[in-house]
Structures are given as structure tokens and as C-alpha cells.
Amino acid sequence: MEVCSSWWHRWVPLLPALVDAGADLLLGSACVVCGLPGRVLCPGCRAALPLAAEIAWPSPTPSGLASPYATGPYEGALKAMVVGHKERGLLGLTRPLGDLLAVSVAASVDPEVPLVLVPVPSRPAAVRARGHDPTLAMARRAARVLRPDRDVVVARLLRTRSGVADQAGLDADERHANLAGSMAIRAGVARRLAGRRADVVVCDDVITTGATAREAQRALEAAGVPVSAVGAVAATVRRHAIGHKVPNSRPSLSRPPGTE
Numbered sequence: 014m015e016v017c018s019s020w021w022h023r024w025v026p027l028l029p030a031l032v033d034a035g036a037d038l039l040l041g042s043a044c045v046v047c048g049l050p051g052r053v054l055c056p057g058c059r060a061a062l063p064l065a066a067e068i069a070w071p072s073p074t075p076s077g078l079a080s081p082y083a084t085g086p087y088e089g090a091l092k093a094m095v096v097g098h099k100e101r102g103l104l105g106l107t108r109p110l111g112d113l114l115a116v117s118v119a120a121s122v123d124p125e126v127p128l129v130l131v132p133v134p135s136r137p138a139a140v141r142a143r144g145h146d147p148t149l150a151m152a153r154r155a156a157r158v159l160r161p162d163r164d165v166v167v168a169r170l171l172r173t174r175s176g177v178a179d180q181a182g183l184d185a186d187e188r189h190a191n192l193a194g195s196m197a198i199r200a201g202v203a204r205r206l207a208g209r210r211a212d213v214v215v216c217d218d219v220i221t222t223g224a225t226a227r228e229a230q231r232a233l234e235a236a237g238v239p240v241s242a243v244g245a246v247a248a249t250v251r252r253h254a255i256g257h258k259v260p261n262s263r264p265s266l267s268r269p270p271g272t273e
């Protein structure tokens with residue numbers, strides 16, 4: 014028994030590393046943040062993820078945008094995870110990204126009120142090309158995380174209309190023009206929610222200019238569905254003007270307009 018017990022104590026702490034090594038052997042995977050062979054997000058990088066969310070106004074803020082929340086700037090680990098999930102189809106990142114989205118959503122609304130999470134719709138061609146819908150997957154995971162404490166549903170209330178170009182490479186004005194009128198509500202789903210008292214939170218991976226979230230909000234509100242907040246994993250950091258001294262090199266999320 015003594016031999017058995019010491020064997021156990023020696024090997025059990027090594028199990029996570031062995032699992033990672035096995036995953037690497039089988040799948041050739043590595044942590045998207047630090048490159049450590051093994052899981053797509055190593056335990057160390059996962060433990061360093063943010064545990065709180067802040068309000069993150071884009072600059073300039075689209076008029077009337079519901080309060081947007083994010084867990085951190087769109088760089089480093091958060092950027093590596095979002096890109097890995099969205100562009101490389103690393104589905105092992107759905108859980109940690111959904112957990113982060115849940116943190117943002119929880120920060121944005123009253124915990125007593127039932128919640129409806131509305132993922133920003135992806136273009137059908139993008140979903141086909143990627144083989145999955147990253148924002149929908151994250152919203153579903155976020156709902157599962159939040160559900161023990163509250164009434165939460167994911168409602169795919171929105172769809173994209175045809176003729177919308179990919180947003181990458183467009184500036185703020187071009188994004189607003191590209192997106193104006195680009196989303197519509199799925200009437201059948203919306204009817205099921207009519208009359209329910211709930212906070213509706215628009216969910217996205219990244220808040221960049223706020224144009225996508227604002228268009229989602231416009232489409233929902235046009236159908237009589239008020240939006241309480243916007244929840245995202247990350248927000249693009251507002252860059253200071255060239256020549257402006259940045260007092261602290263650590264990037265932070267933007268402040269609400271008018272509160273410098």
C-alpha cells in the first residue's frame with residue numbers, strides 16, 4: 014500500500030501536464046496565448062484571464078448606444094483567444110470565451126431580472142466558411158454559466174440581410190454605412206418574447222466602433238424590444254493622439270463620454 018500511495022502522490026500532480034502532452038501528441042495543439050504545447054488555453058493563461066468587466070465606450074460613441082461592457086482591451090490573451098476561436102475554429106476556446114462574456118453580461122444588468130442574450134448575427138456565408146457561429150456558441154456558454162443564479166435564455170432574434178460586406182478594414186464611418194439597416198428581427202422568435210419582463214443584452218465578441226452592436230440594438234428596438242446593455246469579451250482600446258503623453262503604459266478601457 015505504501016508503494017501504491019507514494020506512486021499516486023508522485024503522479025497525480027503531473028496529470029494535467031500529461032493530459033496536455035497527450036493532447037499535443039494527438040492533436041498537435043498549443044496554447045494560443047503562450048504557445049505551450051497541449052490544450053488550446055493552458056492552465057496558467059486561463060488563470061490569468063480577467064474576472065471583472067468594465068464599461069467600455071467606443072470613441073466616438075454611436076448615438077444612443079446601450080452601455081457596453083467588456084472584460085479587457087482587445088489585445089494579448091483576449092485577442093489571441095477571439096481570433097483563434099473565430100478564424101481558426103479552435104472550439105476548445107468556446108468555454109473560456111463564454112465565461113468571459115458571462116462576466117460582462119453579469120456586470121451590465123440587474124441580477125434579479127430575467128435575462129435574454131441576443132447574439133449579434135453572423136453572415137450565413139461566414140458561418141459556412143468557419144463551420145461554426147462563434148458568437149452564438151459563446152452566448153450559449155455564457156447562459157449556462159449564469160443560469161444557476163438567474164433566468165437566462167439565448168434568443169437568436171436577429172438575422173443579417175444580404176449585401177453586407179465584411180467589416181474588416183473599414184473605418185468607423187464606413188462600418189456605420191455598411192451596417193445601417195443590415196440586421197432584421199426574426200418575427201416568430203420575437204413574438205415568443207413579447208410581454209416578458211427581461212433585460213435584453215446584445216452579445217458580441219469585440220466592441221470596436223460600436224457600429225455592429227448599435228445596428229443590432231436598432232433592429233431590436235424597431236421591433237419593440239428594448240435593449241438594456243451590450244456585453245462583449247473585449248473592447249478595442251482607444252488610442253491616444255500622437256504626441257499625447259500616456260501617463261500609464263498599462264492599457265485600460267475607455268471611459269464614458271464626457272468623463273475624462
Ligand SMILES: [Zn+2]
Pocket residue numbers: 044045046047048049054055056057058059
Ligand atoms: Zn498559455
